[in-house]
Amino acid sequence: MKAKVLLPILIAALALGAAQAWAQAVLGAPAPGFTLTDTKGAAHALADFAGKPVVLEWTNPDCPFVKKHYGAKNMQALQTKYVAQGAVWLSVCSSAPGKQGHFSADDWNRILAEQGSAATALLLDPDGQVGLAYGAKTTPHLFVIDAAGNLVYDGAIDDKPSTDSADIPGARSYISEALEAVLAGAPVPVAQTKPYGCSVKY
Template identity: 45%
Template structure:
């Protein structure tokens, strides 16, 4: 009897422990409408950057690979050229962070390569190195670029494509989803389009 009760209790505790682990794992995954998971990464200049340090500001996250044609277009002549300096997007309350989640040795990875790309494109925001892929998987980043917007309260309010025109090609009018999300936040409105399908090169985990 004692053995049976002990076994039942042990199984119940184990089940609870597994559930707790599963819940913690689920909570650490980025979900639109929920608090954005915190992270700390190092930029190409060796400086540590922590997402939660920007609480009170809107944060734009851009998954980045300087050798991806979609990233090259977006920064060279497309919508990410000077994006962080545009009205609304370039005010003191909006922070931009690029993240490269490519594994060591994969195409587009390497501190010097990313540092050079940042200089070539005159990016005025950090490029963070996530070569373990931990942060990319936490946010389920699938493409470069893959865009995220975190509001001043730390809530993830947008995830998806940069715009509706891959490589500048679109049917009908072009919608810049990131700019639209920033405009909604600046006006005190809920983000009208909170999630879209991203496009670009696959993240090289």
């Protein structure tokens, strides 16, 4: 009898704990720091990139919304363009072991080559700690951190929530707008949007 009463309390307590761990990232405030290992085995700390704008792009190569932007070479074009202008582009995968999108570093390197990814690195976050700290909900979900280390964009890649790559040319690219503003030292016009995509497979 007692166990029946205690179980919901335990679940509630766990839920509360999860809520506290969820999304410490706050727009306009310093972005949460982290250190993660990339697919080549190199460790990257957010602090290493101080002085440069940083993009965090949550990804899962088997998600249809990610396939939309990689299949049409849209994501790669954005990576190439903004890395050339001095930004750091970090793709992040928070898929847990056994879940969709979780791959070994070797498999990831093959996938990145196939995609023609032009990201600075792909960071592995299999325990989801960095994803949860940022409140990454979907793949893709994009964050922009300015050169001063503040979180200045949190949201969707663009304004056309669909899996159809034909929607890309007519879409308003929120990530381009945010990066153009950050590179020009101007305020980001739309700092927060609702990200669209598959859920991150924590």
